[in-house]
Amino acid sequence: MASKKMSKCSVCGGNKKWGKYAFKKELKSGICPTCWNKLFSVSSIARADIAEHFSNEQMKHLTDRDMELIASKMGDSYSAGEYWDDLVECVEHILKLE
Numbered sequence: 001m002a003s004k005k006m007s008k009c010s011v012c013g014g015n016k017k018w019g020k021y022a023f024k025k026e027l028k029s030g031i032c033p034t035c036w037n038k039l040f041s042v043s044s045i046a047r048a049d050i051a052e053h054f055s056n057e058q059m060k061h062l063t064d065r066d067m068e069l070i071a072s073k074m075g076d077s078y079s080a081g082e083y084w085d086d087l088v089e090c091v092e093h094i095l096k097l098e
């Protein structure tokens with residue numbers, strides 16, 4: 001018998017070698033490294049989201065580069081604050097609904 005771990009992913013159903021570098025938790029969860037590390041967007045912003053707080057003149061000065069910077073800074077402050085506590089609470093809520 002092969003000694004390498006072969007397992008079916010509980011998320012994607014993929015049945016491939018998980019490799020020796022997979023974290024223990026991934027293997028125990030039955031979720032493959034690809035699904036384990038798949039990214040989902042938390043938030044995004046548009047000019048429309050901030051327009052009510054600024055004048056049209058101010059809005060005209062916001063370039064796409066500025067918007068990217070704002071999004072990036074908001075991402076930083078979001079993940080620095082209550083983010084991780086909120087995240088756990090949110091996941092617990094969703095799990096209860098299922």
Ligand SMILES: [Zn+2]
Pocket residue numbers: 009010011012013014031032033034035036
């Ligand atoms: Zn998978």
